[in-house]
Amino acid sequence: MTEEKAKPVNFIEKIINEDIASGKHSNIVTRFPPEPNGYLHIGHAKSICLNFGLAQQFGGQCNLRFDDTNPEKEEDEYVQSIQDDVRWLGFQWAGEVRYTSDYFDQLHAWAIDLINAGKAYVCDLSPEEAKEYRGNFETPGKNSPFRDRSIEENLALFEKMRAGEFDEGACGLRVKIDMASPNMSMRDPYIYRIKKATHHQTGDKWCIYPSYDFAHGQSDAIEGITHSVCTLEFADHRPLYDWFIENLETPAEPHQYEFGRLNINYTVTSKRKLRALVEGKVVAGWDDPRMPTISGMRRRGYTPTAIRNFCDSLAVAKTDGTVDVAQLEFFIRDDLNQNAPRAMCVINPLKVVISNLPADYEENLTVPFLQDHAELGERDIPFTNEIYIDQDDFKEEYSKKFKKKFCVGKRIRLRHGYVIEADGFEKDAEGNIIQVNASLIENTLGCDPEDGDKPKGVVHWVSTKHAIEAELRMYNRLFLDANPDSGKKDFMECLNPESLIVTKGLIEPALAHAKPETVFQFEREGYYVADRFDHNSDKPVFNLTIGLREDKSLAN
Ligand code: ATP
Numbered sequence: 416m417t418e419e420k421a422k423p424v425n426f427i428e429k430i431i432n433e434d435i436a437s438g439k440h441s442n443i444v445t446r447f448p449p450e451p452n453g454y455l456h457i458g459h460a461k462s463i464c465l466n467f468g469l470a471q472q473f474g475g476q477c478n479l480r481f482d483d484t485n486p487e488k489e490e491d492e493y494v495q496s497i498q499d500d501v502r503w504l505g506f507q508w509a510g511e512v513r514y515t516s517d518y519f520d521q522l523h524a525w526a527i528d529l530i531n532a533g534k535a536y537v538c539d540l541s542p543e544e545a546k547e548y549r550g551n552f553e554t555p556g557k558n559s560p561f562r563d564r565s566i567e568e569n570l571a572l573f574e575k576m577r578a579g580e581f582d583e584g585a586c587g588l589r590v591k592i593d594m595a596s597p598n599m600s601m602r603d604p605y606i607y608r609i610k611k612a613t614h615h616q617t618g619d620k621w622c623i624y625p626s627y628d629f630a631h632g633q634s635d636a637i638e639g640i641t642h643s644v645c646t647l648e649f650a651d652h653r654p655l656y657d658w659f660i661e662n663l664e665t666p667a668e669p670h671q672y673e674f675g676r677l678n679i680n681y682t683v684t685s686k687r688k689l690r691a692l693v694e695g696k697v698v699a700g701w702d703d704p705r706m707p708t709i710s711g712m713r714r715r716g717y718t719p720t721a722i723r724n725f726c727d728s729l730a731v732a733k734t735d736g737t738v739d740v741a742q743l744e745f746f747i748r749d750d751l752n753q754n755a756p757r758a759m760c761v762i763n764p765l766k767v768v769i770s771n772l773p774a775d776y777e778e779n780l781t782v783p784f785l786q787d788h789a790e791l792g793e794r795d796i797p798f799t800n801e802i803y804i805d806q807d808d809f810k811e812e813y814s815k816k817f818k819k820k821f822c823v824g825k826r827i828r829l830r831h832g833y834v835i836e837a838d839g840f841e842k843d844a845e846g847n848i849i850q851v852n853a854s855l856i857e858n859t860l861g862c863d864p865e866d867g868d869k870p871k872g873v874v875h876w877v878s879t880k881h882a883i884e885a886e887l888r889m890y891n892r893l894f895l896d897a898n899p900d901s902g903k904k905d906f907m908e909c910l911n912p913e914s915l916i917v918t919k920g921l922i923e924p925a926l927a928h929a930k931p932e933t934v935f936q937f938e939r940e941g942y943y944v945a946d947r948f949d950h951n952s953d954k955p956v957f958n959l960t961i962g963l964r965e966d967k968s969l970a971n
Pocket residue numbers: 447448449450451457458459461462482644645646675676677678684685686687
């Protein structure tokens with residue numbers, strides 16, 4: 416199956432192929448396990464595409480499991496947004512949404528099994544003492560004085576913990592592994608802590624909560640996950656993951672595999688930093704179009720296809736890497752160039768009066784939104800004796816440099832319309848050109864002028880009578896520094912003060928009725944999306960998705 420792809424087989428695909436060949440697994444089950452403590456970002460998109468992609472590729476299934484072991488940080492808003500984002504990217508999880516908290520009873524029972532086996536103990540060290548006993552990379556830890564409590568005592572104390580008889584931090588349940596292990600996560604890790612918090616799924620049923628490490632692998636086992644794929648920072652936890660699976664009667668024996676996190680330059684991908692941007696009101700919310708969140712990219716006009724293509728282009732490696740944001744932008748342009756409907760919007764208007772047409776002249780030009788894409792439909796562009804073109808498309812004097820431009824005595828073609836010739840222009844008191852006077856060359860709709868004097872350029876335009884004013888939100892990179900995440904400078908000091916400029920444009924009338932979230936190529940201007948929430952026919956709002964070409968000046 417994988418041989419059909421031009422892409423090389425990544426190391427996880429290779430492992431799965433081997434597991435299928437050896438008969439170890441026949442049905443591949445993966446999962447995407449977000450913690451519901453923020454919105455998903457482009458890094459998560461890589462993990463989603465990988466986990467759901469593997470399931471699709473091998474005809475298996477991928478679960479969506481909320482890793483909700485921390486009751487304090489989690490909110491329903493995130494549970495909802497995460498599901499929306501995964502679906503919007505084009506994936507559907509197997510069955511119902513799952514929660515680690517669904518397994519709290521089983522996890523609790525397994526903790527008791529470990530106590531009964533003499534492998535877990537209630538430790539009364541204060542958090543500060545426990546830290547001191549733990550040692551560090553150079554120094555081995557010391558055994559806790561509570562390590563040798565009897566099974567009966569541990570069972571009784573753990574039950575008291577569960578019943579809420581102790582304060583937070585008074586004690587916790589730890590597994591007995593090895594305080595001298597060079598791997599810090601094996602130094603008698605805590606598997607249950609007291610937290611007197613209401614949980615968004617289980618309410619007040621529990622006041623003790625399992626650690627991520629104790630919950631994750633066991634949840635994988637319960638769900639029959641065959642390949643538990645996570646990011647590299649968990650590599651040190653793998654021996655612990657395996658220890659639990661070995662020491663508990665789990666229904667399956669899942670395996671953890673780690674791959675490199677996605678980092679992108681000019682971007683931060685950490686929920687903590689993204690939250691700081693939201694809470695500091697640097698951006699308008701998690702879905703601000705400048706955010707690298709999935710909902711931000713969606714509002715910016717990035718398409719699920721483009722994001723998936725980008726993620727699929729990334730190496731699945733065993734090292735972390737930083738990808739150039741231009742690579743993401745390449746895939747955005749690539750998709751939009753092929754699929755975005757075209758339309759016209761004049762941003763810096765210059766009036767052109769066509770003197771050989773009557774003042775009440777009106778003609779509807781019916782043209783497709785995109786050549787060879789009949790499914791995108793067509794629209795009427797009203798043409799009248801007064802139109803706007805872009806200021807930059809008319810030059811007072813002819814020069815070779817501007818040979819495609821419009822100037823007195825020269826001709827230009829109006830996109831989808833006629834050829835016109837400039838006869839003269841008018842200036843205001845400051846010397847700015849405020850109007851061009853022109854003549855229409857007859858019989859030039861869809862064909863060249865009969866006298867053989869062909870125009871060199873084509874310009875976009877709108878009828879002055881029919882043009883509708885739209886708000887244009889011009890988004891640019893949020894950070895000026897290529898590496899805002901480096902830690903050398905506070906990332907808040909790397910912000911681009913011009914990441915949003917709000918301006919106006921004059922759009923052709925059909926655009927007022929654009930469905931929110933439709934991305935257009937405004938011809939010769941860039942890709943713009945009708946804002947998901949604010950755009951309507953009374954007040955059109957478009958966001959700049961991306962320019963037509965890579966702006967090399969940004970890649971410093
Ligand atoms: P953050 O650092 O943004 O808070 P996280 O790792 O804490 O991210 P989780 O909600 O725990 O966020 O992540 C869910 C899944 O997405 C995990 O399997 C995690 O490894 C993966 N993931 C998170 N960030 C990235 C990234 N930058 N690249 C690839 N995968 C990621």
